[in-house]
Amino acid sequence: MLGFLQRIGKSLMLPIAALPAAALLLRFGQPDLLNIPFIAAAGNAVFSNLALIFAIGIAVGFAKDNNGAAALAGAMGFFVLSACATSLNKTINLGVLGGIIAGIIAGMLYNRYHNIKLPDWLAFFGGRRFVPIVTSGAMLVLGFIFGYVWPYVQTGMSHLATWLYDAGVFGAAIYGLLNRLLLPLGLHHVINTLVWFEFGTFKGFHGEITRFLNGDPHAGLLLSGFFPIMMFGLPAACFAMIAAAKKEKRKAVTGMLAGIALTSFVTGVTEPIEFSFMFLAPALYVIHAILTALSLAVTYMLGIHDGFSFSAGAIDYIINYRIAQKPLLLLFVGIIFAAIYFVVFYFAIKWFDLKTPGREDDDLIETNPDPNAAGETGDKYEAMAARFIKDIGGKENITNIDHCTTRLRLTVADSQIADGTAMKHHGAHGVVKVNKTNLQIIVGTDVEFVADAMKKLVQSSADLPDTGITASEPSLVTVTIGAESVCAPIKGKLLSITDVPDKVFSEKMMGDGFAIDPEEGLVVSPVDGKVSGVFPTKHAIGLTGSDGLEVLIHIGIDTVTLNGEGFINYVQEGEGVVKGQKLISFDIEAIKDKVPSLISPVIFTNLDPSKHVVLKKSGHVALNESDIVTFD
Known part of the structure; x- marks a missing residue:
């Protein structure tokens, strides 16, 4: 049932x-x-x-x-x-x-x-x-x-x-409470449909949304209370979780939580926020449901009438401002609820030591994988889909794949064998094991593309593609020859890895390294070793040095979207290379206006965590120039 x-x-x-x-x-x-x-x-x-x-x-x-x-x-x-x-x-x-x-x-x-x-x-x-x-x-x-x-x-x-x-x-309070309490099971849409499209009649129109948009002055009482929660309360909860995060993890969770807070404010899509703490801290979710009920009760009591077409975000607030009743008062209520959410969430997290994002006992932080590091598939959604299928237990454990706004809804043979921790590591905001045969994975608003990719992979008779990333920790190496042997693979300006305009690289999620802002479109090998992987889109290449050090050279940011346009590859996987050997050329003029940045990170993906990359010089570096970084 x-x-x-x-x-x-x-x-x-x-x-x-x-x-x-x-x-x-x-x-x-x-x-x-x-x-x-x-x-x-x-x-x-x-x-x-x-x-x-x-x-x-x-x-x-x-x-x-x-x-x-x-x-x-x-x-x-x-x-x-x-x-x-x-x-x-x-x-x-x-x-x-x-x-x-x-x-x-x-x-x-x-x-x-x-x-x-x-x-x-x-x-x-x-x-x-x-x-x-x-x-x-x-x-x-x-x-x-x-x-x-x-x-x-x-x-x-x-x-x-x-x-x-x-x-x-x-x-109004009962409706608000049920709306949030039913969300974890995905059943809130059932009660929403009755309230939004059935309850009440005005000139032949039924439901709060339809009547409000058609000018019913009595409609909107059961809708207006969602605006303070979705535009103000939950975004404030995100900032409370950031403030309460452990110092060493705060920077890593800020990008994720700030992003989903903005999504909630603008569009009213809140599931990524709610699932980020729903199962880590269930008590907080109960508090959130009660505060939602309180918001609907307050706006009802104040006689505020406002409505939306999909969800209570800033877009709907602005569009419907002129037909709403007391819209400025609604903003004032929202600011008050932002303060309440921040204070309640922050002190509840601190006092009860709740394991919200950034406060986990282990070192795992729920982040989305690099959208450019799509592994051997060349497509980030296919890569994520392949990882999820493996984490779930393989194709044989999946019997049906569906999705809604932000979550995958899967029917499986046995949900207990699904590895929720690995799925979070591979991009899920949360995992819900509803029962033995029903599994939900909270992905975000681009879930449709992940679901389509999963269906194709499950229906295909071919083996799953190698995504290049597993849930296990990467093997570590002890550098014996020193970073001084690593040469500059690109001519240009030498930068710290933290200067890369992509948090996956700048926050060292894939490993420590350095970056170069290129002056010419040629990439050479920075080490003696072999080619461990060439991306189908030619925008990145993996190398393994003779000492076992793994090096990833990623040309530009979001260059995977170019699908190889402007790139020429000169080596194949498994081929031996020496320092200074030509690997890839790229047309700077042709691609520079099509991507956010040409700054190219050089990552040591299996470097011992006790080692850190330190720049030995600043400014310009020549192609194949040595002694540019050291491992401290």
Whole structure:
């Protein structure tokens, strides 16, 4: 049952994610903005057909392979269900809930019958073509039942909405509390859908979001309380976790936490923050849920009406400012909640020694892997997907791959064998083992690309690609010949590794080293040894010195996105090299305006942690110049 409800929650995200664009059109077309009726009509067309959109979106989400035949079945199913029910009782309005039911049934029937075999004389109607047919038949029966049962469901929904609104401050607090407490299981979308698209009626529109965007002065009371949490409270919690982090780990966690704090403020996407402490410090998450309930209660009590199209971030706040009621007061409430979150989180973390990011007992800090170090795959999402598959226990342990806004939703044979620590090391913000067969990996807003890459790798008969990174600690070497033997691989300005404009390198996540801002596009070998790896995109190369020292030369920042454009490689993996031998050439003029920076880090990936790279000179270095750094 839990897995089934989670599938509903995941499927709801597809139609919900399509609403912001329609909401923007609806708002921009209003008289108080651009006053262009046909733009408003375009946006309103979506909100007027929400039930159908949910039927289609959920059917696709429920289908095993997300095939379009399920979408057609969902649409036809909703039409048949609605027509049959209303023919028996003209007062029936199935609404979004009817679309959800039609989508679920269509998706389940697709999974059951999409590969059905019929007799030869009916073979044309077999397989996926059979799904809309059987769905229509099922909805014919269900429509007859709904014609007599749905009026009671309608009345029950009306009473539930009335109770929630009549409960006033208490009702708002209960909704806020349930919204956050259900998030770890992904079930918050279920209750959100009722509040956002079902509760209340205004000129034929239903739900808090739809009514608010269409000018209902009474809508928004159950939405406004999320703005202080998502724009102010949770970002402040991030800064509290940074302040409470151990000094030696503070710099490493600052980049991650500041980034997801900005995401929450601008877009209202909060899951990366919440999952960063949800399981490390469950008591903090309970406090967060209570504070969310308090925020909704306070904004309700103050009579603040504001709404959003997707989530309560700065984008929605600005767009809807002119139709909101008391928006400036909402900002004041947000500032107060920022202070509350910071103080409560900071002192709770300190007093109870909670293991939030940067306070772990081990040396593992949850960070995303280098987006440029995609290993042998040449694609960062494919690399992350390959690592996750290995961490989960291999292809054989995965039976289904799905995703929602920020998390992978996996069905596995045994979740207990999945290595959560390794997954965090390879880019996950958090890992949730829901039960033996359900596993969730919190990735972030680019989770869709990771999910697509995982599906391709799981369906492929080939072995998983070598990502070049494992969860285990790298082997360490004892440098016997000294750093003085390492020569400058590029002509240019010698820089400290901390000057590289990429935190993966500057914070030495891949190892210590130095960097060069190139003056000419030629890379030579800085050591005698062999080529251990050449990236398919030619922007980086790995070497192993004769003493075992591993060297990674990474040309520029984000140059992986060029897919080899402007680069020429002269050596192959396994080939022996000597100092000064030409490895790669690159066209500086052709690529310099296409990437953030040409500063090129040179990393010693297996250097003993007790050793540190110290520059022996500053300024310009010549190609193949020796005695430029030392290991202290």
